[in-house]
Amino acid sequence: MxxxxxxxxxxxxxxxxxxxxxxxxxxxxxxxxxxxxxxxxxxxxxxxxxxxxxxxxxxxxxxxxxxxxxxxxxxxxxxxxxxxxxxxxxxxxxxxxxxxxxxxxxxxxxxxxxxxxxxxxxxxxxxxxxxxxxxxxxxxxxxxxxxxxxxxxxxxxxxxxxxxxxxxxxxxxxxxxxxxxxxxxxxxxxxxxxxxxEQRTLSSLMLLKAGLETLSLSKDGRIAWMAISYEDILSSGCNMEDCEGIIDYPKSLRGVEVGILFKEVKPGEIKVSFRSKQYLDVNRLAASFGGGGHERAAGCTVKGNLADAVAMIVRTTEEHLRLAMNNGGVS
Amino acid sequence: MxxxxxxxxxxxxxxxxxxxxxxxxxxxxxxxxxxxxxxxxxxxxxxxxxxxxxxxxxxxxxxxxxxxxxxxxxxxxxxxxxxxxxxxxxxxxxxxxxxxxxxxxxxxxxxxxxxxxxxxxxxxxxxxxxxxxxxxxxxxxxxxxxxxxxxxxxxxxxxxxxxxxxxxxxxxxxxxxxxxxxxxxxxxxxxxxxxxxEQRTLSSLMLLKAGLETLSLSKDGRIAWMAISYEDILSSGCNMEDCEGIIDYPKSLRGVEVGILFKEVKPGEIKVSFRSKQYLDVNRLAASFGGGGHERAAGCTVKGNLADAVAMIVRTTEEHLRLAMNNGGVS
The missing domain is CATH 3.90.1640.10 (inorganic pyrophosphatase (n-terminal core))
Structure with a gap:
């Protein structure tokens, strides 16, 4: 005081x-x-x-x-x-x-x-x-x-x-x-x-729909992601504020530990958001791509093609998750 | 005490x-x-x-x-x-x-x-x-x-x-x-x-996607609805628990007063859920179709074809809303 x-x-x-x-x-x-x-x-x-x-x-x-x-x-x-x-x-x-x-x-x-x-x-x-x-x-x-x-x-x-x-x-x-x-x-x-x-825009719900069409799960069901292309963002008429909250969907799935959202904000530039539920330190994961944040919420930006970025980052996330599991749930 | x-x-x-x-x-x-x-x-x-x-x-x-x-x-x-x-x-x-x-x-x-x-x-x-x-x-x-x-x-x-x-x-x-x-x-x-x-199922998100594809707004933007067909429910593999929460989407749009969700739970049987934000008494609206609930959340069941049910109920909702507006926001 x-x-x-x-x-x-x-x-x-x-x-x-x-x-x-x-x-x-x-x-x-x-x-x-x-x-x-x-x-x-x-x-x-x-x-x-x-x-x-x-x-x-x-x-x-x-x-x-x-x-x-x-x-x-x-x-x-x-x-x-x-x-x-x-x-x-x-x-x-x-x-x-x-x-x-x-x-x-x-x-x-x-x-x-x-x-x-x-x-x-x-x-x-x-x-x-x-x-x-x-x-x-x-x-x-x-x-x-x-x-x-x-x-x-x-x-x-x-x-x-x-x-x-x-x-x-x-x-x-x-x-x-x-x-x-x-x-x-x-x-x-x-x-x-x-x-x-309760102030969602129609375009933000259209972007959510486009994102849901790309929803994917890793084989073990512990990583879920959505990838929104630059075209999706353009055609929905969304701005960046409209994208808020979409990251919650992959993480909200039963059994999922890490949710990832890929947004191609410009051709060749991809913003990546990570969220974890219980044990993966996504701050450390994002830092390995030059980003950062908190233990349960972090992000980074990578350059390149959307599909390549998804493949690369999901693979690295799987590795981090495997290490975290081997360390008894502490990454 | x-x-x-x-x-x-x-x-x-x-x-x-x-x-x-x-x-x-x-x-x-x-x-x-x-x-x-x-x-x-x-x-x-x-x-x-x-x-x-x-x-x-x-x-x-x-x-x-x-x-x-x-x-x-x-x-x-x-x-x-x-x-x-x-x-x-x-x-x-x-x-x-x-x-x-x-x-x-x-x-x-x-x-x-x-x-x-x-x-x-x-x-x-x-x-x-x-x-x-x-x-x-x-x-x-x-x-x-x-x-x-x-x-x-x-x-x-x-x-x-x-x-x-x-x-x-x-x-x-x-x-x-x-x-x-x-x-x-x-x-x-x-x-x-x-x-x-955070225990959503993949099928519930697929049903949400199907619902978002049907998202519609009245001309004045104050009524929004989604209509999920029996086929959508069957093909998503969803049960009724999976449908929970979908009603929140139409209501969450900016400027919308009433959100409606139509679910064809059996061929020819349509469950209708109503949610209002501030002034429409949806309990009274649902009661006009033999249903009921609370002022801000109510429901009813109607028989018939999904498209006909949507048209009829949206029309009646527009009438209730017009009356509520004329009464200074008290329906």
């Missing part, structure tokens, strides 16, 4: 505050930024919430998203404090925001990633939090700032995107207690679920 | 206890039955947990499911108490279990459905609970029976099946607090999600 006290003191004594988060922001990034940002606006602070690029369309339902600015829109470049949310290091902020922060009086770093570089003057980094939104709620309660329904909806979004709606391994009792408090403060969980999970 | 005290007293003074739940049991039914059943076994009671038919395969992962018996397997037909879980009325228990219960000393009725008929000698009916499992947890805490990880996993399953993994409108702060307590007692939430959501 010590570092949260220090964060609170800096925020309390600052008026002009720059707030931001990482590039390609997810729900925890945008939800934490807007949740804390709206709270500080309500407290009378002169807050500027900035992202290096416009946020993904899926998060535009978030209350306060109309207040977000691009760096070019800023009316000033001088701040008493900078607050960075959900960001492991300054290089992930994008644009000229790192320089702007360097010029700010104090930089506050609020994050839950274990790899955080503690780049701030004050660092509230709690790797035990499943989402940065959890830390923001603690901060608001500590500072005695009222949690309005709009703030609660933002922090609830932060929480569910980083826990996969309470399904991922990182979900703790604390996550559920945070959710309980946010619902009591008026988080609109029906709106959030509707906006996050 | 008064009725829970009365339930606790009956259970405490009884040794030979018959426990059961409704036919076609869902996760709340089986999880509540096994959660309370295991707790009473651990307390030294002579408990018989009975279902009228074998439980669905998807719930066989639940700890203690091997203790479930069919009525024909019972070694006695005399009980000091009967405990019925998650069941609106005695007629929903199935088999000769209602007669067996009639012969028991006292019948305890633990449920959360508002339509419960209060058929027990003691009734712990709490319509504010999102799942019967929530009431069972309260009972165990009241009786001071230790909640083991196995019990917690059962009650966690009860909770997430009835709240759609905390996504449905009925999810409350209490649900999340219950989940927090169950995780602390050792509920294996990763196992539960893996067993409930």
């Amino acid at each position: 010590g570092s949260l006290d220090a964060v609170a003191r800096i925020i309390e004594k600052s008026n002009k505050i720059l707030m931001t988060t990482h590039v390609n922001p997810d729900g925890d990034a945008v939800g934490s930024l807007l949740g804390l940002g709206l709270a500080l606006v309500n407290s009378g602070k002169d807050v500027m919430m900035v992202t290096a690029a416009p946020i993904p369309a899926v998060y535009q339902y978030l209350p306060g998203s109309e207040l977000l600015q691009l760096p070019s829109m800023l009316s000033t470049r001088e701040f008493e404090a900078g607050v960075v949310l959900d960001c492991t290091d300054l290089s992930r902020i994008g644009g000229d925001l790192p320089e702007l922060l360097n010029g700010a009086g104090s930089v506050v770093n609020i994050d839950h990633h274990i790899s955080n570089t503690h780049f701030g003057d004050v660092n509230a980094v709690d790797p035990k939090a499943a989402a940065t939104g959890e830390i923001v709620l603690d901060l608001l309660l500590l500072m005695g700032i009222p949690v309005t329904p709009d703030i609660a909806t933002n922090l609830y979004t932060a929480l569910i995107t980083d826990t996969g709606s309470f399904r991922h391994q990182n979900t703790t009792a604390r996550c559920h207690r945070t959710a309980a408090v946010l619902l009591e403060y008026g988080a609109d969980h029906v709106l959030v679920h509707n906006c996050l999970y | 008064g009725s829970l005290d009365a339930v606790a007293r009956i259970i405490e003074k009884s040794n030979k206890i018959l426990m059961t739940t409704h036919v076609n049991p869902d996760g709340d039914a089986v999880g509540s039955l096994l959660g309370l059943g295991l707790a009473l076994v651990n307390s030294g009671k002579d408990v018989m947990m009975v279902t009228a038919a074998p439980i669905p395969a998807v719930y066989q992962y639940l700890p203690g499911s091997e203790l479930l018996q069919l009525p024909s397997m019972l070694s006695t037909r005399e009980f000091e108490a009967g405990v019925v879980l998650d069941c609106t009325d005695l007629s929903r228990i199935g088999g000769d279990l209602p007669e067996l219960l009639n012969g028991a000393g006292s019948v305890v009725n633990i449920d959360h459905h508002i339509s419960n008929t209060h058929f027990g000698d003691v009734n712990a009916v709490d319509p504010k609970a999102a799942a019967t499992g929530e009431i069972v947890l309260d009972l165990l805490l009241l009786m001071g029976i230790p909640v083991t990880p196995d019990i917690a996993t059962n009650l966690y399953t009860a909770l997430i099946t009835d709240t759609g993994s905390f996504r449905h409108q009925n999810t409350t702060a209490r649900c999340h607090r219950t989940a927090a307590v169950l995780l602390e007692y050792g509920a294996d939430h990763v196992l539960v999600h893996n067993c409930l959501y």
Whole structure:
């Protein structure tokens, strides 16, 4: 709690505050930024919430998203404090925001990633939090700032995107207690679920259909994959956001340990996503192709022909899986 | 709490206890039955947990499911108490279990459905609970029976099946607090999600693909439907369990208010499922075809040719939707 006290003191004594988060922001990034940002606006602070690029369309339902600015829109470049949310290091902020922060009086770093570089003057980094939104709620309660329904909806979004709606391994009792408090403060969980999970496009379902046509299983049934060609993507009219979630299908099969999705994003360039259920370290697997990620979710990019890439990567996955099995399920 | 005290007293003074739940049991039914059943076994009671038919395969992962018996397997037909879980009325228990219960000393009725008929000698009916499992947890805490990880996993399953993994409108702060307590007692939430959501069969994905090929939208984009023919079902090798979840796809489209799934379960017999997002009362819509359900999820069965059934039902849905819109979104 010590570092949260220090964060609170800096925020309390600052008026002009720059707030931001990482590039390609997810729900925890945008939800934490807007949740804390709206709270500080309500407290009378002169807050500027900035992202290096416009946020993904899926998060535009978030209350306060109309207040977000691009760096070019800023009316000033001088701040008493900078607050960075959900960001492991300054290089992930994008644009000229790192320089702007360097010029700010104090930089506050609020994050839950274990790899955080503690780049701030004050660092509230709690790797035990499943989402940065959890830390923001603690901060608001500590500072005695009222949690309005709009703030609660933002922090609830932060929480569910980083826990996969309470399904991922990182979900703790604390996550559920945070959710309980946010619902009591008026988080609109029906709106959030509707906006996050019930806004599929027709083209994304057509792409899913094309992907299902390629669904394949290894002989032992432990690896499943789908391969989406550049033509499939073009003819469905999909953008990359539409592809999200397709990776869950191969992994969802009974008996499958590793799901793989191949997407030919340009002719000759194939993005590969890996997901594992219980024991294969796909971070290590992806790293062998120059990629990376986490133990259960990782990815890489390879060049070449789609069919060749599939054959090569499935073969390597089989080898990793065999080793993992021989090591008693620990790869 | 008064009725829970009365339930606790009956259970405490009884040794030979018959426990059961409704036919076609869902996760709340089986999880509540096994959660309370295991707790009473651990307390030294002579408990018989009975279902009228074998439980669905998807719930066989639940700890203690091997203790479930069919009525024909019972070694006695005399009980000091009967405990019925998650069941609106005695007629929903199935088999000769209602007669067996009639012969028991006292019948305890633990449920959360508002339509419960209060058929027990003691009734712990709490319509504010999102799942019967929530009431069972309260009972165990009241009786001071230790909640083991196995019990917690059962009650966690009860909770997430009835709240759609905390996504449905009925999810409350209490649900999340219950989940927090169950995780602390050792509920294996990763196992539960893996067993409930990552056990798809290849044939179910092939049926999904066939369904996606028929995905259609009304002109105004507010009704979406899929029609699965008897041939599709036969050629995919699917059973009815494999069809679950397919109804979510038409509804998940952006801008859609009503999703409809048509399944030709036998030549000339079509099961129709309706889901709505915000304002159409599909219970009333289904009732106009002799079916029923809830405001946001309902179904019916119609006879005839698949294409004719689709045309007729989509037309009627358009009429209901028009009326609902004219009434300011209240149908």
